[in-house]
Amino acid sequence: MSRFARFGVLAAGFTFLYAPIVILAAMSFNASRLVSVWGGFSTKWYAALLENEPLIASAKISFAAAVLSAAIATFLGLLAGVALARFRAFHSRMLFFGAVHAPLVLPEVVLGLALLSCFVAFGIGRGFATLVVGHVTLTMCFTTVALLAALRGCDPTLEEAAMDLGATPVQAFALVALPQIAPAVASAFLLAFTLSLDDLVIASFATGPGATTLPMRIYSQVRLGVSPQINAISTLLLGMVALALGGSALVMLLGKRRGL
Amino acid sequence: MMRQRRLSLGQRLTLAIPYLWIAAFFLAPMLLIAKISLSHAVLARPPYEPRFLSSDTLADIWAKAQSFTFDNYRALVADSLYFDSYVSSLAIAGVSTVATLLVAYPFALAMARGPRQWRPFLIGLAAAPFWTSFLIRVYAWIALLKDEGLINNALMALGLIDAPLQMFATTGAVVVGIVYSYLPFMLLPIYAALEGQDPSLREAAADLGASPLQVFLRVTLPLSRDGVVAGALLVFIPAVGEFVIPDLLGGSDTLMIGRTLWNDFFANHDWPAASAAAIALVVILLAPLLLWERARLREEEGRR
Numbered sequence: 045m046s047r048f049a050r051f052g053v054l055a056a057g058f059t060f061l062y063a064p065i066v067i068l069a070a071m072s073f074n075a076s077r078l079v080s081v082w083g084g085f086s087t088k089w090y091a092a093l094l095e096n097e098p099l100i101a102s103a104k105i106s107f108a109a110a111v112l113s114a115a116i117a118t119f120l121g122l123l124a125g126v127a128l129a130r131f132r133a134f135h136s137r138m139l140f141f142g143a144v145h146a147p148l149v150l151p152e153v154v155l156g157l158a159l160l161s162c163f164v165a166f167g168i169g170r171g172f173a174t175l176v177v178g179h180v181t182l183t184m185c186f187t188t189v190a191l192l193a194a195l196r197g198c199d200p201t202l203e204e205a206a207m208d209l210g211a212t213p214v215q216a217f218a219l220v221a222l223p224q225i226a227p228a229v230a231s232a233f234l235l236a237f238t239l240s241l242d243d244l245v246i247a248s249f250a251t252g253p254g255a256t257t258l259p260m261r262i263y264s265q266v267r268l269g270v271s272p273q274i275n276a277i278s279t280l281l282l283g284m285v286a287l288a289l290g291g292s293a294l295v296m297l298l299g300k301r302r303g304l
Numbered sequence: 305m306m307r308q309r310r311l312s313l314g315q316r317l318t319l320a321i322p323y324l325w326i327a328a329f330f331l332a333p334m335l336l337i338a339k340i341s342l343s344h345a346v347l348a349r350p351p352y353e354p355r356f357l358s359s360d361t362l363a364d365i366w367a368k369a370q371s372f373t374f375d376n377y378r379a380l381v382a383d384s385l386y387f388d389s390y391v392s393s394l395a396i397a398g399v400s401t402v403a404t405l406l407v408a409y410p411f412a413l414a415m416a417r418g419p420r421q422w423r424p425f426l427i428g429l430a431a432a433p434f435w436t437s438f439l440i441r442v443y444a445w446i447a448l449l450k451d452e453g454l455i456n457n458a459l460m461a462l463g464l465i466d467a468p469l470q471m472f473a474t475t476g477a478v479v480v481g482i483v484y485s486y487l488p489f490m491l492l493p494i495y496a497a498l499e500g501q502d503p504s505l506r507e508a509a510a511d512l513g514a515s516p517l518q519v520f521l522r523v524t525l526p527l528s529r530d531g532v533v534a535g536a537l538l539v540f541i542p543a544v545g546e547f548v549i550p551d552l553l554g555g556s557d558t559l560m561i562g563r564t565l566w567n568d569f570f571a572n573h574d575w576p577a578a579s580a581a582a583i584a585l586v587v588i589l590l591a592p593l594l595l596w597e598r599a600r601l602r603e604e605e606g607r608r
Contacts, residue, residue: 050414054426057411061433061487064444067454071447079447080457124322131315140319143326149593151545153562154582157569158333161340161579164350181329184322213314242437245547259439266443266552270450278440285436293428 065282072275079270089276096273099261103277106241106258109172113179114236120180121187121232126217128188129195130203147185155182156249163250170252178250179243183236190235194228195221238285341580342372345573352576376580386581389564390588396475396550396560397543400482404539405532407483408490412531413524416498427495434488442481442552449477449553473555481549486542490535497531498524537596541589561585 072090076083093099124144128137147155159178163170198221206216222229244259251257258277265274311319343352354368380386415426433441448454449472456468471477501524509519547562554560561581569578 050417053410053414054418057407057414058429060407060484061430064448064484065433065436065441067447068440068444078452079450079454080452120322120325123318127315127319127322131311131319134311134319140323140326143331144322147330149541149589151542151547151562151585151589153545153547153565154337154586155330155333157565157578157582158337159329160569161350161575162329162333162336165336165355177329180325184325188322213312238435242439244439259437262439262443263548266439266446270443270447274443278437278443281440282436286432289428289432289435 068275069279069282071270072272072279074272074275077272089272090280092273093276093280098256099258099273099277102256102258102261105172105175105255109175109179109255109257110237110240113176113183113240114233116176116180117184117187117236118191118229118233120184121191121236122229124184124188125191125195128192130200144185144188147182148189152182152243152245156246159246160249170250170255172251172255175247175251175255175257178246179236179240182243182246183239186239187232187236190228190232191225194225198224234288337579338583340575341376341583342374343576344371344373344375345576350575351573376576377584379577380580380584385559385564386561386577389559389561390584392559393544393561394588396478396558397482397540397546400479400486400543401536401540403479404483404486404490405536408487408494408535409532411487412491412494412498416495416501423499427492430491430495431488438485439548441485442549445477445481445484445553446472449480472553473558475554475558477553478550478558478560481553482539482543482546485549486539489538493531493534493538494528495531497528501527533596537593541593544589545585 071079073085073087074081074083075086075088124140127134128141128144156178159174159181160170162168163174168174203216203220206220207213211219242259243257244263247257247260251260262274262277265271340352343354345351346353354371356365356368360368380390411430415423415430418426446453450456451468451470451472453472455471456465459465460468505523505527506519509523510516514522545562546560547566550558550560550563551566554563565578565581565585568574568581
């Protein structure tokens with residue numbers, strides 16, 4: 045590939061990836077309700093957001109569900125990762141391995157349908173708790189995969205050495221293995237958090253009245269067409285992600301400079 | 305093969321917690337919908353028969369089990385709505401996968417051949433949209449594709465068209481949405497495969513008289529096969545069961561199985577039919593994956 049062709053391909057690729065997002069963000073500052081008319085710069089849609097109480101309530105529910113389900117999913121993923129990476133072959137290891145990884149390839153509609161059927165069949169009322177259960181089940185396969193890979197990447201003989209020197213298995217794990225995989229734990233948590241915050245399908249099946257999530261609100265608005273308030277909240281969410289990604293990239297860069 | 309010995313108490317506890325979660329909230333629900341798929345629909349809550357109760361005797365259970373039927377699976381083939389949804393889902397996912405590959409390959413190649421110090425930045429920039437909301441990224445396309453949207457307005461302003469092109473609410477819009485949403489999944493494995501290639505192989509081919517096109521077709525492309533296959537699976541499998549993209553960007557005639565399932569479940573309350581369709585979908589998706597995994601294992605054994 046010549047230098048010129050390479051530059052052209054990269055420019056086209058990044059335009060395709062970023063133009064829709066940038067246009068969406070620009071439209072959120074458009075005073076006009078219409079997509080195609082620029083009515084001047086305005087932040088009125090952001091001001092309107094503050095008065096949209098159902099939307100704010102949903103944002104709080106989504107945020108709480110994302111924090112809680114990501115914490116549980118990271119914990120379960122850590123246990124499952126330890127069992128798969130460190131234990132001797134146990135009975136039904138294949139079943140466990142398969143069941144842990146299956147939601148990765150399963151359409152969300154299928155998982156949601158199965159969960160809802162189960163809640164109804166056993167007479168479990170749907171709400172915030174079932175929403176968290178649904179999101180943990182969806183995200184723990186991602187946390188398990190990430191943490192299993194991290195555990196396989198760190199040397200088990202270090203933990204064995206700690207145990208030979210008198211550490212209990214729990215101490216050996218907490219003091220030797222855990223510090224090594226701490227970055228993977230953090231990124232597993234963030235991944236689960238993002239997936240939960242973004243999920244529409246599982247939430248629609250698993251949640252009940254009184255626990256409508258932000259994506260569900262956005263979705264029901266979006267089905268009616270483009271809405272300036274949705275542009276504004278989307279831009280806020282995109283901005284948060286951009287800050288988080290930029291921040292973590294900066295931390296990594298500074299860490300490298302210092303030779304850490 | 306490791307010798308199977310009993311795990312210690314602490315180890316068993318460690319395993320039991322995630323295992324119980326998976327059993328209660330994944331395996332049991334999947335078994336339940338397998339059972340519902342053999343039931344028939346009734347007007348009740350839950351809307352299917354038979355139901356097993358904890359007060360049932362063995363004889364009751366046996367009597368109820370007699371009413372299990374495969375009718376719902378027969379209906380999947382006989383009912384044109386379901387059958388067409390499957391065929392159309394596979395076709396849309398297939399076309400989208402090829403389109404994603406055509407966009408991702410040159411993009412990945414340009415990144416992998418870029419200056420070394422720029423590569424982490426470029427790949428980070430290409431993967432970043434993955435962390436932003438899927439729903440919002442799909443939504444962003446509505447404003448671009450609508451009749452009075454930005455693309456149509458731009459084309460009309462340039463005088464290229466007189467009337468707006470119908471792009472929104474078409475199957476083509478669904479393909480664009482899938483390519484856009486799943487691009488990072490195709491990009492990353494192909495980039496990894498290309499970046500790991502030894503440049504001296506290409507130099508050797510060129511020294512021996514191969515044209516740049518021949519070098520690409522006979523060295524670069526075959527060596528990136530694993531990345532292409534992995535990327536294609538990562539795009540194709542979720543695309544088949546996709547709900548959000550066909551629902552927001554597709555027309556009312558865009559049939560996809562995820563959407564048909566959703567409507568059957570929520571609008572028609574036909575749980576047995578939806579469950580049978582879900583089980584069939586799992587089989588359709590897992591079969592090629594298992595075959596691919598087996599072929600890979602066989603190849604690995606062959607190498608030894």
